[in-house]
Amino acid sequence: MPPSVRKKTQASGAKKKRGRAARAKKAERRREWRLALPLPARVEGRLPWGPEFKEDATVENISSKGAFFCLDSGLSVGSKVNIIIDIPEQAGGGRKLKLRLGGITVRLEETGKQGKRQGVAVRFKKDYKLIPADGSD
16 A cells, blocks of 8 residues: 555544544533442422422432432422432441532433433532431531
């Protein structure tokens, strides 16, 4: 193969690799690693049409910036919620603790899970509170 054809072929292959990498990067926009860590939680907030709600959920994955879980309450994007996550005793130094996080709904997904209407992605606000499981501060 003549050198000019070889260079074009190599350049074409490099462009294809960069294109695939760029598409993969574009598809995965998260800046933080997410941990697939099922944790029991309670989600509280106000529905778009006014009433307050409290619903038990399981956090499916979590990062330092947000979490994903499924609910049946019917939230909308932009809804403010509080998530109270039960921390495993091993992670709490043998103590039963809960982590209270405020957040805002940034994405909703349909879910195939029986009894749960929507998947909810929440971005955390900066404030959080670690509280004893018995609720005393």
